[in-house]
Amino acid sequence: MLQKIYSDGKVKPIRLNANYGSQEYAEKLVNGLVAMTESDGPYLVHCTEGKDRTGFVCVLLECLCGADYDEIKNDYMITYDNYYGITEESDKEKYDILVESLLDPMIQTLAGDNNANVRDVNLVENAEKYLKDGGMTDNQISQLRDKLTK
Numbered sequence: 001m002l003q004k005i006y007s008d009g010k011v012k013p014i015r016l017n018a019n020y021g022s023q024e025y026a027e028k029l030v031n032g033l034v035a036m037t038e039s040d041g042p043y044l045v046h047c048t049e050g051k052d053r054t055g056f057v058c059v060l061l062e063c064l065c066g067a068d069y070d071e072i073k074n075d076y077m078i079t080y081d082n083y084y085g086i087t088e089e090s091d092k093e094k095y096d097i098l099v100e101s102l103l104d105p106m107i108q109t110l111a112g113d114n115n116a117n118v119r120d121v122n123l124v125e126n127a128e129k130y131l132k133d134g135g136m137t138d139n140q141i142s143q144l145r146d147k148l149t150k
Helices: 004-008 024-038 052-062 071-086 092-113 125-131 138-149
Strands: none
Touching: 024 125, 024 138, 052 071, 052 125, 052 138, 071 092, 071 138, 092 125, 125 138
16 A cells, blocks of 8 residues: 555655755755645655654644644644643643744744744744745645645
């Protein structure tokens, strides 16, 4: 079954590094996301644990599709609940440290400002800019958003 998925062109391995702020990362990611626009879902995005590379991709896609900061934070932090049992209720101090040291820098990278207030940035515009900087066209961005939201 897995071989058929590959042979049918339904898998796009893009081998991302962990530096989501690099041009190489953005270009590889755009390459994979453009492939999504050429196929109907469902879509699977994964890496080893789902918090760094996959985490950034999901944050980006949620921003693109209009999710607000709290929705993105809640989704992102599910990984830490699943792997380590860390929730805002179980260990607020660790939870807040993870948000501030891992999630917030992802959003600041999208904003192009390491000091940006993550609650004040325009998430949709910043996601679009990131994708354009990685080589995605306006039409491809619209197609991707349509695929993900319809």
